[in-house]
Amino acid sequence: MDTQSLQAFLAVADTQSFSRAAEQLYLTQPAVSKRIATLESQVGTRLFDRIGRRIALTEAGSVLLPQARRILFSVEDSRRALANLSGQVGGKLTLATSHHIGLHRLPPLLKQYTQRHSEVELDLHFLDSEQAYQGVLDGTLEMAVVTLAPHPHEQLQVVELWRDRLCFACAIDHPLNQQPPQSELSLTDLCEYNCVMPGAKTFTGSLIAKRFSQAGLELPVSMATNYLETLKMMCSVGLGWSLLPEKMIDSELVELKVDTPPIYRPLGYLVHTNRTLSNAARMMIEELENTRGESPIK
Template sequence: MDTQSLQAFLAVAETRSFSRAAEVLYLTQPAVSKRIATLEGQVGARLFDRIGRQTTLTEAGLLLLPQARRILQAMEDSRRALTNLSGQIGGRLTLATSHHIGLHRLPPLLKRYTQRHPDVELDLHFLDSELAYQGVLDGSLEMAVVTLSPTPHAQLKAQPVWTDRLCFVCAPDHPLAAAANTLSLATLCQHTCIMTGARTFTRALIEQRFHDAGLSLNVSMATNYLETLKMMCSVGLGWSLLPEGMIDDELVDLAVDTPLIHRPLGYLVHTDRTLSNAARKMIEELDAARPG
């Protein structure tokens, strides 16, 4: 069972398409099909069903999938450990980050990193923080720089680097903007709000504050992109919470009678994974960015 066939198998399983898998692997579609056929011959079972335009795993494919991931991960860990012995800082670093962190926190850090380590091939993925967590867990990502989960995970090391203060905001012409006194959480709940998605770490953090007060948010719309959320809030579609650094004259920063809400941002690695020298150097850059 060769690694090239296993890589092709994983690519087809994850993209659910032979053509998209070929693009990911920089191969022709016939080459991908040949590798899958080779693997099916080795395991003695059909791994994919192709019905119309749909490509789905067979029962045998579903059984092979976690084993294939473990085999490739073990080989990658071995290769990385051997490379680490040489002290070389190069190769590919597969790193995920959220759109907000990628736009507002990482640019100067990535610039320094690439200048100091030009032999590293940075494979950067923009993902929701929750998906990045899963990628680090299943080994498809070496590390992630994301909003950290309120709940620790036993297999992951989550290191805070920055803290976002979340501000209650609304449009200048929103009824809440005219309030003469400090607002209560109960008053906010009388108006519709715009929030991040229901399953995001940021949403969980905010909802917990209202839940502790015996209140429920009146959510009218949701989006995982904070820049989009800011736009919708600025045109009066509802109040919201946004990181302090995003507040400008398009929004009013509301005074609310509750302790400040902060969300931790930082990096994530698997506790059982042998990190590459490239990842170790990235962690050094991130640790250096932590406030003294």
């Protein structure tokens, strides 16, 4: 089995489309079909069922899928290890970050990095933190800078760099802002009004939900989105109260005093423990470590 056929197999399996796989690999669709046919001939069985426009893995394809990922992972790892021997910092660095971190934490760092290491081709992906975790695990991403998961993963090296304090916030004219200046709201008080929150399955959303569930309360979520900038907008126009990073509280919002300990979310980077990092990734980690504890930009 050659690596080109395996790459085509993974691309079709991931996209469930020969045409999208061809776009991803910068090939023609017939070229992708030929590589899949070659691989099926080598293993002696069909790997995909083609029903109309739908593409699905056969049982044999499902068995081959994790093995193919491991083979390509090992090949790429070997290439990186050999390339590192030269000491040069170049090649492609596939890096994922969340939209919020990409907007508020990384711009100065990325500018400095690209100026210092102009030979690096930075392949930057904006993904939800949960998707980025999976990308590092399956080897499609070399590293990620995201909100960190509440529980460690044995295959990942996770390093916390910053902490966001999440603030209870609402629009200036929201009923929750009509309390006497020195009074504190309770979590129960908040639950009398609709809120707008990150998705329940996100790391940030689960962190917030846990605080309320510990108090025996259920969040009255009227709308949810994984984009904090969108949450801020919805909160500022009165669609509900929310929890937002401290640096996002501006003149359009008011921070509410709530009788509960502060809620913090950890932010940092992660890499696969079994992966040989490229020199480009090592330099990126060095730049990230230099920003430890720095405040975000507004």
